[in-house]
Amino acid sequence: MLIEVPDSHPRALSLHIREKLIDGFDKGLVAKAGLIAHGRGECFDYLIGEKTQSFAEYATEAACAMLLLAEHPVLSINGNVAALCPEDVIELSKVTHAPLEINLFYRTKEREDALLHHMQDYGAQEILGVGDDETVQIEELQSKRRIVSKKGIFIADVVFVPLEDGDRTEALVASGKKVITVDLNPLSRTAQKAQITIVDNIVRTVPFMTKKIIEMKKYSTQKLQEICDNFDNQHTLKMALQFIQQRLRELS
Numbered sequence: 460m461l462i463e464v465p466d467s468h469p470r471a472l473s474l475h476i477r478e479k480l481i482d483g484f485d486k487g488l489v490a491k492a493g494l495i496a497h498g499r500g501e502c503f504d505y506l507i508g509e510k511t512q513s514f515a516e517y518a519t520e521a522a523c524a525m526l527l528l529a530e531h532p533v534l535s536i537n538g539n540v541a542a543l544c545p546e547d548v549i550e551l552s553k554v555t556h557a558p559l560e561i562n563l564f565y566r567t568k569e570r571e572d573a574l575l576h577h578m579q580d581y582g583a584q585e586i587l588g589v590g591d592d593e594t595v596q597i598e599e600l601q602s603k604r605r606i607v608s609k610k611g612i613f614i615a616d617v618v619f620v621p622l623e624d625g626d627r628t629e630a631l632v633a634s635g636k637k638v639i640t641v642d643l644n645p646l647s648r649t650a651q652k653a654q655i656t657i658v659d660n661i662v663r664t665v666p667f668m669t670k671k672i673i674e675m676k677k678y679s680t681q682k683l684q685e686i687c688d689n690f691d692n693q694h695t696l697k698m699a700l701q702f703i704q705q706r707l708r709e710l711s
């Protein structure tokens with residue numbers, strides 16, 4: 460059950476987000492390690508001022524261009540993402556025409572079912588990677604983390620994998636996919652290995668992406684291609700680190 464957080468509380472938004480995660484854990488959506496990952500995320504969110512900064516805007520534009528140019532884009536969701544912003548990922552899936560695929564680091568039948576029903580309750584029409592959907596294994600990964608949808612990640616050219624683990628990101632990149640991630644930690648392996656890293660909180664990123672996609676649908680293919688070609692992920696990650704460094708210097 461969600462604990463009421465009064466709007467007047469100085470950290471109301473952050474506490475509200477935290478409650479969603481705890482509720483997701485109680486419902487069997489979020490793994491124990493997902494709660495710990497959220498704590499890491501909160502820490503980095505403090506450091507970037509809990510706002511979408513210019514380095515995230517820049518990466519978001521490139522991510523949207525890449526999704527618009529993709530032939531088979533897929534949006535991968537895990538327990539944390541489903542608990543934090545189910546409506547937002549469904550909306551993003553609609554505007555990008557990219558299917559949603561459930562991908563779990565800690566995969567159990569119970570968690571699969573809980574996530575499928577949770578997403579359906581929020582109005583998702585089709586969810587890949589669980590239930591009757593046919594899955595296959597990708598060689599680069601160990602054990603259950605290899606499982607991907609035959610209609611989804613297996614054939615995807617561009618994969619959106621927010622809050623992803625480093626091993627899986629490396630495997631996706633090694634299997635030739637273009638990987639877009641959202642990760643508040645600019646130093647994580649995922650942040651470093653993905654082609655596009657949006658250093659921001661998923662709850663801010665996904666609605667912003669939907670807004671940008673609608674705006675950028677008017678762009679020519681050439682313009683979208685230029686945005687992708689000009690994007691430099693290492694430079695963007697350095698911008699994030701420099702921002703944090705500068706902010707800490709000012710605060711101290």
Ligand code: ATP
Pocket residue numbers: 496497498499500501503543622623624625626641642643644647648649650659660661662
């Ligand atoms: P890696 O495996 O990539 O080296 P890790 O093991 O530290 O990273 P994981 O648990 O594998 O972390 O991945 C989760 C990532 O998601 C973490 O880097 C964490 O900072 C980030 N994260 C957690 N919550 C959010 C959020 N709400 N928005 C964006 N990023 C988040």
Ligand code: MG
Pocket residue numbers: 623624625626
């Ligand atoms: Mg990890």
